[in-house]
Amino acid sequence: IGASILPVAPDVPLSQHDLLVNARGEPQLANELKKEIASADQVDLIVAFVRWYGVRLIVEELEEALGRGAEVRLLTTTYTGSTERKALDQLAELGVKIRVSYDTAVTRLHAKAWLFHRKTGFSTAYVGSSNITRSAMLDGREWNLRVSKAASPALFDKVATAFDANWASVDFEPYDPGRDADRLDAALGRGRGDDTSDALSGLTLTPWPYQQEILDAVEASRSVQGSHRNLVVAPTGTGKTVVAALDYRRVREQRGGKLSLLFIAHREQILDQSRRTFREALLDGSFGEKLVGGQRPTDGTHVFASIQSLHSLGTAQLDPAAFDMVIVDEFHHAEAATYRAVLDHLEPQVLLALTATPERADGLDIRKWTDGRTAFDMRLWHALDRQLLAPFQYFGVADETAAIDQAWAGGRYQDRKLGELYTGNDIRAALILKNVKRIVAEARSMKALGFCATVEHAQFMAERFTSAGLPAVALSGEDPQSVRQEQIRRLRSGELVAIFTRDIFNEGVDIPDVDTVLLLRPTESATVFLQQIGRGLRRHPDKDVCTVLDFVANYRKEFRFDLRLRALTGIPRRNLVEAAEEGFPYLPTGSHLSLDRQSREWIIEHLKQSVKTNARALRQELSLISQTQEERPTLRTFVAEAGIELEDVGKAGGWAALQRAAEFDVAPPGPEEERLQKGVRRLLHLDDVERIDTLFDHLRSGSLPTGERERRLLWMALVTLWAGKAAPDSLEEAWAGLRSCPALVDELLETLPILRDRISHVSHPLPDVDVPLEIGATYARDEVLAAFGELRPGRYFSHQAGPWWHEPTQTDVLFITLRKTEKDYSPETMYRDFAISPELFHWESQNKTAIASTAGQRYLNQRTNGARVLLAVREEKLDPWGATMPYVLLGPANYVSHQGERPIAITWRLRRPIPAEVFERFKVAAA
Structure with a gap:
């Protein structure tokens, strides 16, 4: 009598792992969850869908837990519109804390997990496939792994950490039925594909993390590099217009709330969508006027204009300084005559250019309007990880059907000679057809682009595919635009399964339906390689994955296959051999890279020869590069041409040593050069503008500063250069030791501007204390201590x-x-x-x-x-x-x-x- 009633324990002991599959004779997930809830001090759950028939199975247990003071947190989404508002409202009424991802564009949440925290330490988690639905919790074919913290504390903590990170993420927003019901209904409707209202949401527009990266990079370009004409390159679907609107809002706020705007696009639909985005960002339903067709602005302060209307208006009627900020969508059209005339005429204080495809088939460089720079270029693997592109499945197929060494001349494979080897080669065509049919699920339904060596090669491949029952055509730059558009239409409609070409699809052609890319010639250029792969990476409702077939020969050792793999995977040059040997286990989300046995052997052997970054390999590379240029390569040129990082140069002994090894005219080594060279390598993390500029200015002048702040800034560099025992006792002694090594001074003078250009976000001065440190900048431990003035003669610091x-x-x-x-x-x-x-x-x-x-x-x-x-x-x-x-x-x-x-x-x-x-x-x- 009076004894407390203990909760019924789960069938699986709290100290053990188990797998629940809703099988007959085994515990149902719903029953186990009820028992887990009964003894939990905190319940966390993350699921894609929440439905009423699932909630009602556990509602009593949740109510009891909340009644005794337990906390319950739920993360869910509006993806596909499967969640039911009734279910969320019921849970919110009980006191469950709910956060919702309203993003319906991509599947941002596949995770399903329940975590049961207990103050006793016997916490548990269920990680698996079940949403909160009736079938998932009772009789669905679901697998859920039960994890015990007592058995695997690190594993449980990893699950808990992942949940906490999602709970704090801006992707998930708190849900309050009284405030958010209409918004949830609208998002669920969008998830189901229903029409929604055009009225403004009234909500503050905030960027996704990757959009914030773009905004940070643009701000750094303006603040650090001093460039107010910026190009942003990011895939379609990234929300570049949102970025533009938020950037405009930021610049307007920085300038006191007044900023005239001209937004240029080539279609009225884009203008309408863009103006709506700006109105959402500014919470102003009347922002912006259109200049398109017969519409003319009355005020002319904020104009959304078609390029055709601007061109028709004529530059004579357009004041070059009329607009403070100009934003140009689809900037790869900039070299077209209509765009060029307008861009050459306008003189805005701020230019922001947006494109997914900066390259052009005619080779013209659109960056001449953006100071020759790209402020932000989203890497392929980053876009894939964020599900902004369709994932790829890359298959390397060994091709021994042509003696391609015969096509090597002038340091590269010659397209004309390759075309002669490939055209008419029925054995190679049969190999390609065999592997297409083997790898592609339904070859007759694919939509493929094949990249060939010559026009004749493309025509030959189209004939062979058509003869094999796979209708195909060849296109070239000689074909009229009308012919190209008609053949693209036929590919999209399914009349064709493939278009073969030499070069016309390298540029920004938009065919989202393409789901297969055939690489039928060696392509060394990473840029061209990515352009070709990119033609198949556009997202499309009917496309799960882009299949890439690369027919790989035993290339000469000079051929830089590593450049392609680095561009595709993001794996650094020095790690490529290990990755290839292990089968590329760490790729962007959803992507896969597979090499057949022979191509794998060739590529690994090739990589072992080409990706070395030791001193001997880099010296040879420097010598080769210098032979192709009229002037001696600078450090900046060498790093870019060799496809390496400054850190690779540092690890190989430094720029001065490499130049000497290549027999360039360099000052002889100073007395402390060997020691200080290691310090130069340690300085490559510098990303604080004040530090970089202070060090650069004093290295160039040779003088030492007298002000305390500048002296500390130099000390911060010198403690890194002289790290270790027997260091100089004074700033003057340390500085003199560095100046005694003129080759290293020259190396630093070449290195520091490159470091400055690498800065991708703006740092901020540390407030409330006079210490030369910047929030967001990077420092070695000793540099932080030096900034605070903690100096010990001889051996600087003892803190470890x-x-x-x-x-x-x-x-x-x-x-x-x-x-x-x-x-x-x-x-x-x-x-x-x-x-x-x-x-x-x-x-x-x-x-x-x-x-x-x-x-x-x-x-x-x-x-x-x-x-x-x-x-x-x-x-x-x-x-x-x-x-x-x-x-x-x-x-x-x-x-x-x-x-x-x-x-x-x-x-x-x-x-x-x-x-x-x-x-x-x-x-x-x-x-």
Whole structure:
């Protein structure tokens, strides 16, 4: 009597793993979930769909849990419109905290998981295939893995961390039935394909993380590089118009709320859609007038104009300085006569150019209007990871049917000679047809583009495909535009299965239906290779994947196959051999790369010869490049031509040493060059404009500064250059040692401008303390200490790891490594540190820190005691080149909450969000 009624335990003990499949004679998922809920102190669930018949199976258990003080959090989506508002409203009424992703464009959430947190430590999770639907929880053929924290604490923590990251993500927004019901209904309708209203939503338009990366890069181009004419290259479907609208909003705010605008596109439909996006961004339903057809603006301050109407209007009637900001959509048309006349005439303060395809078949460079620069170019693998493009399945097929060495001349394979080898080669045509039929699911239904060596080769392939029952044609630059459009129409309608060409589809031709790409000639240029692959990567409702068949020969060692693989996968040159040997296990989401046995052997052997970045290989490459140029290559030219990074040069001994090895005229080594060269390599992380400019200016002049801030900035560089024991005792001595190595001074003078151009986001001065550090910039540990003036003669610093307290400024600097390995960290120091969101960070103190300790009290009372907390974070201990990885200074943070002690788990709120590009890197590292 009076004894509490204990909840019924799950059939699977809390300390064990298991697999639930809803099979007869085994526990149903619904019943196990009920029992798990009954003993949980917190329930977290993430599912794509929530339906009423699934919710009602567990509603009583959830109500009981909430009644006793448990917290329940739900993440879900509006994808395909499958979620039911009634189900969410019922859960919200109970007290469940709900966050919804309203994105219906792509499947952003495949994850399904339940987490049951228990203060006893016996937490559990279910990870698998089940949404909250009746069939998934009772009788559907579902697989759900039950994970026990007691059995695998690291695995459970990884699931919990992933949930927390999604909960804090901007992708998911809090749901309140009283406020958000109409918005949810509209999003569910869009997910089902229903029509929705054209009225403004009234909601603040915010960027996706990848859009914020673009905005950051454009801002850096303006603020750091001083370029106000910027080109953005990103795939169709990225939301470039949203980026343009948000960029306009930002620039207008920076300029006090007034900014005239001209938005140029080539179709009225694009103008209408773009104007609506700007109205959403500005919360102004009357923003913008159109200049198109017979419509003329009355005010003329914010104009959305078709290029045809602008051209008809004539430049004589258009004041060159009439518009503060000009935005041009589909900028790859810029070299067309209509665009060129307008762009040459206009003189805006700000130009923003948008395109998915910057390359043109005529070879003209559209970047002449953007200072020769591209502010942002979304890499293929980033777009694939974000599901902005259709995933690819690449198949490398060995081709031994032609003696292609006969086609090598002048340092490359000659198209004409290749065409002679391929045209009429029935054995090769049969090999291609055999593999198309073997690999493509339904060859008769495919929509393929085949890239050939010559026009005659394209015609031959079209004939052979047609003879094999696969209707195909060949197109060339000689064909009229009307003929090209008709054949493209036939391909899209299914009358044709393939179009073969030499070059006309390298440029920005938009055929989203293309689902197969046939690479029938060696293409060394990574740019051309990506253009060809890209023709099949446009998303389309009827396309799950783009199939790429690459017929690979045993190429000469001079042929740079590595450039293609790097462009396709994002794998650095130095890691390609290992990736190929392991079968390319880490590719963008949904993509696959497969090589048959023979092509795999050829490619691995070829990569072993071509991807070396040691001193000997780079010296040979430098010699070859210098033979093809009239002037001696600069460091910038060499890095670009060789397809390498500055870090590769540093690891190979440095630029000065490479030039000497190639017998260039370089100053002889100074007395400290060998030691300082390693320091130059360690300086390659510099991305703080003030540091770069200060070091550059004083290296060029040879003088030392007298001001304290500038002296500290130089000390920050010199402690990295002279790192280790027996270092100079003074700034003057360290500076003199560097100046005694003129070749290294010249190397730094070439290196620093390249580092400046690599900066992709704007950093900000550290507030409230006179220390030359920038929020968002990158620093080695010793550089941070030097910035605070902590200098020790002879051997600069003694601090090695973890938090560092600076008494004079009342500052804690928390040095944090996200990805810890057993090799470098003991079990006691494998702290769970991760970015929850761009604003929130989870950090664990040292395991000896108790709440009552001096440090513990300083952390927990940070908001009231005047102490300053700075977070400095890196992904891992070593960078990909084997050097110590520096830290990104995330800047000041305020205490939010904590749990436990020894260690204390603290959530900090950053005063400035983590830059989008950095946050994406940190998410990957923490995972």
